[in-house]
Structures are given as structure tokens and as C-alpha cells.
Amino acid sequence: MTERIVQTIRTVPLIRDEIAARRAAGATVGFVPTMGALHAGHTALVERAAREHDVVVVSIFVNPAQFNRAEDLEQYPRDEAADVKAAGAAGATICFTPSVTEIYPADFASSVQVRGPLTETLEGQDRGVGHFDGMATVVTILLNIVGADVAYFGAKDAQQALVVQRFVRDLRIPTEIVTSATVRDQDGLALSSRNARLTADGREQALAISAALQAAANAISNGSADSPEAASAAGIDRLRVAGITADYFMIADPLTLEPASQLSGTLLIACAATVDGVRLIDNLTVSANREAATANC
Numbered sequence: 346m347t348e349r350i351v352q353t354i355r356t357v358p359l360i361r362d363e364i365a366a367r368r369a370a371g372a373t374v375g376f377v378p379t380m381g382a383l384h385a386g387h388t389a390l391v392e393r394a395a396r397e398h399d400v401v402v403v404s405i406f407v408n409p410a411q412f413n414r415a416e417d418l419e420q421y422p423r424d425e426a427a428d429v430k431a432a433g434a435a436g437a438t439i440c441f442t443p444s445v446t447e448i449y450p451a452d453f454a455s456s457v458q459v460r461g462p463l464t465e466t467l468e469g470q471d472r473g474v475g476h477f478d479g480m481a482t483v484v485t486i487l488l489n490i491v492g493a494d495v496a497y498f499g500a501k502d503a504q505q506a507l508v509v510q511r512f513v514r515d516l517r518i519p520t521e522i523v524t525s526a527t528v529r530d531q532d533g534l535a536l537s538s539r540n541a542r543l544t545a546d547g548r549e550q551a552l553a554i555s556a557a558l559q560a561a562a563n564a565i566s567n568g569s570a571d572s573p574e575a576a577s578a579a580g581i582d583r584l585r586v587a588g589i590t591a592d593y594f595m596i597a598d599p600l601t602l603e604p605a606s607q608l609s610g611t612l613l614i615a616c617a618a619t620v621d622g623v624r625l626i627d628n629l630t631v632s633a634n635r636e637a638a639t640a641n642c
């Protein structure tokens with residue numbers, strides 16, 4: 346991948362003008378929204394966008410509206426210079442780095458809300474639907490500002506990607522949403538900006554999360570579990586051995602996120618747990634057709 350020259354733009358009028366000029370010259374636009382703290386999961390999305398588009402916009406904006414704990418927002422890692430460099434090395438052409446007031450002026454009064462199981466289960470049940478209201482609102486604003494052909498999201502945040510797909514469809518936002526596979530370290534840990542806050546021992550303990558998802562997937566594929574509850578128990582047991590109590594461990598329909606009532610078709614196994622004071626989420630998709638069972642994200 347050739348490193349592109351990255352332009353850093355901080356205001357809405359400037360980025361709109363820049364994108365309009367590039368479009369007038371015939372460019373297509375890919376978009377990767379981030380909150381910074383870029384890791385290989387983000388850069389894989391940027392690289393994919395760069396393979397598929399002439400212009401790649403990466404937004405770097407820590408969105409206060411989607412944090413439900415003030416200390417989580419405060420502790421969120423921020424290093425704009427490093428993020429811009431990483432985005433450029435992965436093929437970004439523009440980094441959009443707005444201030445909080447650029448996105449939320451003092452008289453900002455609107456909100457995008459998706460209701461139903463998509464936002465009320467899993468993270469919604471645990472963190473409250475307000476998290477998704479904040480995420481949906483900022484992503485709508487960013488999609489409206491950038492006007493990309495395609496926006497890229499990671500499958501580690503499977504619920505977020507489904508929520509985005511839903512409001513983009515409902516609100517007729519003319520950007521295609523693409524979800525790309527979770528990037529993992531070699532030992533299975535799903536990449537996350539929050540991993541930087543794990544101690545060495547915490548990181549070791551956190552490996553139990555992907556192992557637990559795999560244990561549940563195996564129980565489904567080798568037939569040792571005959572119900573979603575039994576498959577979940579296999580995962581929860583793996584977590585217990587590592588001294589972890591899950592915030593949730595659930596087997597769900599991968600499109601609606603409703604709890605699975607039986608082991609058939611494609612299933613999403615999703616888990617959230619706090620390890621070493623850091624809340625982590627991960628998931629796998631598994632086919633419950635025994636011979637074809639694969640964990641694929």
C-alpha cells in the first residue's frame with residue numbers, strides 16, 4: 346500500500362468543499378468513522394476502503410454522547426498525531442478531526458434513535474439504549490457530512506453495525522454500509538482500542554473471552570450442546586475457569602439479535618465482560634449445521 350498524503354480537516358464547510366471538489370474530478374469516496382486510538386482492526390478497514398475508493402476519509406472523533414460513564418470518556422486514549430499517521434500509512438487521504446462543538450454546537454437538539462431488540466438487547470440492556478442513541482446520532486451526522494459511497498464498520502461491534510444498517514435503511518441515507526471481519530491478535534484476542542488499558546495479566550485473562558466464544562461454537566458444531574442454553578453454558582464455564590463473570594453471554598439471531606430458541610441456521614455468539622477494570626466485547630458467527638460449522642468473524 347503506497348502511503349498517501351493525508352490532509353487533516355477540522356470543520357464541516359472545509360471537508361464538504363474538499364469532497365465536492367474530489368467528486369467533481371470523478372473520485373469515489375470511502376469512509377471509516379473512528380474514535381481514534383487506531384489499531385490494526387481500524388487500519389484493515391482503511392486499507393479495504395483504499396483498495397475500493399479514490400478518496401478515503403477517516404473521522405477521528407471521541408463522541409461524548411455515546412459514553413455512559415464519565416470516567417470511560419475521560420480515560421479514552423487520544424493521540425491525534427499517531428492516528429493521522431496510522432490512517433495515512435493505511436491509505437487514508439483525509440482525516441476529519443472535528444472539535445466537540447463542531448459536531449454539537451451549543452444549541453444542538455436532535456437525536457437518532459433505533460428502537461426494538463436491535464438496541465434493547467446485549468449492549469443496550471447492559472449500557473442502556475442511550476449508548477446507541479449517541480452512536481446513531483453521531484454516525485448520522487458524519488455520514489451526512491462526508492456523503493461517502495461506502496462506509497466501513499468492524500464486525501467486532503456486530504450490534505453497532507446492525508444498528509447503523511437499520512437507521513441508514515430507515516432514514517434513506519445514500520451510503521452503503523459494509524461490515525468487515527474482526528481482526529484478532531495471533532492468540533485470539535479481538536483488537537480493541539480498550540486493550541491498551543489491560544495489564545499483562547489482564548490481557549492474559551482476557552484471552553478467555555475469545556476462548557469462551559470458541560467453546561460455545563465448538564459445542565454447537567460438535568453436537569455436545571443441544572440447546573442455546575447448553576452452548577452458552579459451555580462458554581460461561583470457560584469464562585468461570587478464568588475467573589471472569591460475563592456481563593452477558595448470549596446466542597442470538599445474527600440479524601435481529603433476538604435470543605436463539607434453537608440451534609439451527611447461522612447464529613451469533615456474543616459476549617461482554619469486564620477484565621482488569623476494562624470492559625471488552627467480542628462475538629463469533631457460527632453455522633449450526635454441524636458439518637459446516639465455522640466461526641467466521
Ligand code: PAF
Nearest residue numbers: 378379380408480483484
Ligand atoms: O465504533 C466506533 O469507534 C464508534 O462507535 C463510531 C462508529 C466511530 C461512532 O462514534
